[in-house]
Amino acid sequence: MSERIVELEVLRFNPETDTEPRFQRYSVPCMNEWVVLDALNHVKESIDPTLSYRWSCHMAVCGSCGMMINGEPKLACKAFLREYEGVIRVEPLAHFPIQRDLVTVIDDFVTKLKRVKPYLIPKEDQPVEAGEFRQSPAELKRYKQYTLCINCMLCYAACPEYGLVPKFIGPAAISLAHRYNEDSRDGGREERQQEIASNEGVWECSFVGACSEVCPEHVDPAGALQQIKIKSTVDWYKEHAMPWSKK
Amino acid sequence: MSANGKPYVREVSRYGWFLGNPRYRRYMAREVTCVFIGLHALILLVALKRLSEGREAWEAFLHNLTGPAGIVLQLVILAFAIYHSTSWFNVTPKAMPVQIGEQFLPGAVIIGAHYAAWLVATVAVLYLAGAF
Amino acid sequence: METIKTDVAVLGAGGAGIRAAIALAEARPSLKIALVSKVYPMRSHTCAAEGGAAGVIKSDDSMDHHFHDTVGGGDWLSDQDAVDYFIREAPKELLQLEHWGCPWSREPNGSVAVRPFGGMKKQRTWFAADKSGFHILHTLFQTSLKYPSIERFDEYYVTDLVIEDGRCRGFTAIEMRSGQMKFFRANAVIIASGGAGRMFPFTTNGAIKTGDGMALAYRAGVPLKDMEFVQYHPTGLPNTGTLLTEACRGEGGILVNKNGRRFLQDYGMGPETPVGQPVLKTMELGPRDRVSQAFWHEQKKGNMVPTRWGDCMMLDLRHLGEKKINERLPLVRDMATSYLGVDPVTDPVPVRPVVHYMMGGIDTDINAATSVKGLYAAGECACVSINGANRLGSNSLTELLVFGRRAALSAMEHLDGGTGTANEVAITAGADAAQARLRELFNRTDGTETIAGVRKEMMATMEENAGIYRSGEGLEKACATLASLRQRYAGIELHDKTNVYNTDLLQALELGAMLDCAEAVTVSALERRESRGAHQRLDFTARDDDKYLRHTLARYRSDGPPEIGYSDVVITRSPPGVRDYSGEKSAGEQK
Helix, strand or coil, rough: CCEEEEHHHHHHCCCCCCCCEEEEEEEEEECCEEHHHHHHHHHHHCCCCCCCCCCCCCCCCCCCCEECCCCCCEHHCCCCCHHCCCCEEEECCCCCCCCCEEEEEEEEHHHHEEEHHCCCCCCCCCCCCCCCCCCHHHHHHHHHHHHHHCCCCHHHHHHHHHCCCCCCCCCCHHHHHHHCCCCEECHHHHHHHHHHHHCCCHCCCCCCHHHHHHHCCCHHHHHHHCCCCCCHHHHHHHHCCCHCCCC | CCCCCCCCCCCCCCCCCCCCCCCHHHHHHHHHCCCHHHEEEEEEEHHHHHHCCCHHHHHHHHHHCCCHHHHHHHHHHHHHHHHHHHHHHHHHHHHHHCECCCCCCHHHHHHHHHHHHHHHHHHHHHHHCCHH | EEECCCCCEEECHHHHHHHHHHHHHHCCCCCCCEEEEECHHCCCCHHHHHEECCCCCCCCCHHHHHHHHHHHHHCCCCCHHHHHHHHHHHHHHHHHHHHHHCCCCCCCCCCCCCEEECCCCCCCEECCCCHHHHHHHHHHHHHHCCCCCCEEEECCEEEEEECCCCCCEEEEEEECCCCCCCEECCCCEEEECCCCHCCCCCCCCCCCCCCCCHHHHHHHCEEECCCCCCEEEEEEEECCCCCCCHHHHHCCEEEEEECCCHHHHCCCCCCCCCCCCCCCCHHHHCCCHHHHHHHHHHHHHHEEEEEECCEEEEEEEEHHHHHHHHHHHHHHHHHHHHCCCCCCCCCCEEEEEEEEECCCCCCCCCCCCCCCCCCEHHHHCEEEECCCCCCCCCCHHHHHHHHHHHHHHHHHHHCCCCCCCCHHHHHHHHHHHHHHHHHHHCCCCCCCCCCCHHHHHHHHHHHHHHHEECCCCCCCCCHHHHHHHHHCCCEEECCCCCCCHHHHHHHHHHHHHHHHHHHHHHHHHHHHHCCCCCCCCCCCCCCCCHHHHHEEEECCCCCCEEEEEEECHHHHHHCCCCCCCCCCCHCCCCC
């Protein structure tokens, strides 16, 4: 099995002892097929047990291990060492406060997610005993892509708008609102509009598109946001220019 | 300052934030090139004004426009306008997905439709301008 | 120490925990509910389940079929009253999830689609492509945001249950971001903390699955039941252990050895069925224990394919075609391609059995109640038992829902029935004692052991002696090693003595939990001198219903190995029979 020594440069910060983050170098003997997470695990196990980071599934579905790897938001479990040369710099996700080492404070995202009401607000009431809501494969496909968000927050780290204007609700949360808006079973769009069609919502987005480029699940948040903008604009015209079209 | 037990907040530079990241630079290029579209609109406005001022003014304007500086300026504007338009065309599938039956129309079709519409509009304008 | 008062505290925010919290919030909005987890809910390992959730929905299926598949699949060690409750509630729960927005895959007419799964006689596995667990978890998590009475405590590691006069009165937990200890004072506690696959080095389980909740209940006096039954999933990627769902075979994938032979036909799961036309409950759709065992035998015969990561069998999906693979198994294709560099569309994927699931767990009755009043358990950490000696694929996701809700109902009944007079002084003393224990670990300076060192030895012992096939000799060795590791554990010292997000401390506590669980596994396995389901003994190769048609109960002792006892299996309408997975004879089965 082929092995190589990988130089990791990892951001360290302990709020109890440090005033500023610093970088620490580790030389890690790695297998060629490893991901950055494997290298970090090796550091934790054999070199430095004080290094803190989050991880769990090692299959890109739990969303724990988002970090900046050579400046790019990545899941550490899907960042293959074979794709890197030289020193690999590992930092906590950009735009979030650093709690410690590679662990960030994500309260802001969690609060925003709740604000957009990311749950089904049924169009019609139907008791469970009456069976399932019918939904054709086409109707499913219409929103399916937006259900794939694993809440890893790489998109927030990629979004310059969120970095500059932290009140922006941001790509993942708004995409999840869109996911329910587009669900044929849902009738809650108007409720969600108050949050997501506001100036902290889609109108804060200037369509940089970075969110979609870094999304490990190909959710395409940028698409979701632009679609909401178009629909909100149509709403506005209907309301102001065509008052007769109101229900 | 001593360690205070609080999370560390990394400041984002208000002005230079886009410099270090190629993705952000591309975005800025797309946005900044709209200035040249504006410039072209300005030239059209000036043209209208000159036209209303009479034959002499108009011909002087045309002379300037077809001189070397005018040509260079217009070529530069054209180049940036094309960059601006194409960069927007290329992101249209995100904003306007079209679902037919179960499948979504491939992005290339939507982008292609924009280019086709562009071509038709160009031909129409050239026709009206008497180019054919 | 800060005290957080709540009515019900739910420990664990995966599928079972969130389902319980929602059931509580829906039934009684006035209840205060604390949902406490060592990770954010969306990180819980429910998200990694791929294949789907079983529930009778189609007209050609019946409750009876699901009952018999489950009981036979579990080698008759399942409690049949619990199985009956489970299968009846299953479709309701899956429909409830549909009403909460779960993106189940659909038939062309808009009804929910089902797929075949191992050991199931009919198609009854509801699925959302091959990310079913992910969608279930996120649907539950997002739905839970609707209820203001559910207060979440994310990234809190629970250290001790506080028991007073035989009743559970809450638990102590470390808030990871501050390192502060808090006391959750509740008269009803539901443990839904998942399994313990991380005792083994090669597992599909995420890093968080360290048996914490099992160990909490165990140390508090609740027995761990049937811990010797550890499920190996037949198809994991050989390098990372990443799961390739059983749906690969449900959709028509085949397993072959190095000679290209579909070897399952040689192990009572034949005759061979046509490639690409899977027949239910035979060949590749046999149960997981049998398939994993067949692998072991083939390996002994030298029929497996040697790879850099050890001997493998080949999972061949090529005949399914790119379109079907992309539609039904997109994650599988992505995983195999990125982690192994093998694209299942063009090449067979080397796979080998990997530790996947704990059939055993916290001993509960059919109502999810433990022997301690006010303490309930649901999900993988619990053993009701519906899974018996071998769980059928796609029963566990449904189990989370059915028994998560059941635990919530029981907790409410408990609160209604009066929770006794609490001796608050004694309760506070219990919490303080927990804090003192933690402080001792934290401040220890004369340590002789490292966390990583002890953990490595534990894993190696489990892999070597508590795997697919076990022997009395190996198990005895494992018991001795684990007993000594438990002693050595008392000598570990932390490298990191700071408060904020101290993962060194977290790993130390997790290791303590795993060691206790591991010992329960090996001692229970040593004492079960028969072969049944996932517990296969080389020295006792036959099932022995006279002696061992019983649940093993391991009771914790702080100063030695657990005390082993037994309880009866509930048998209502299916007397123990022969597990038959040969396609020809399946009509005559279960008579």
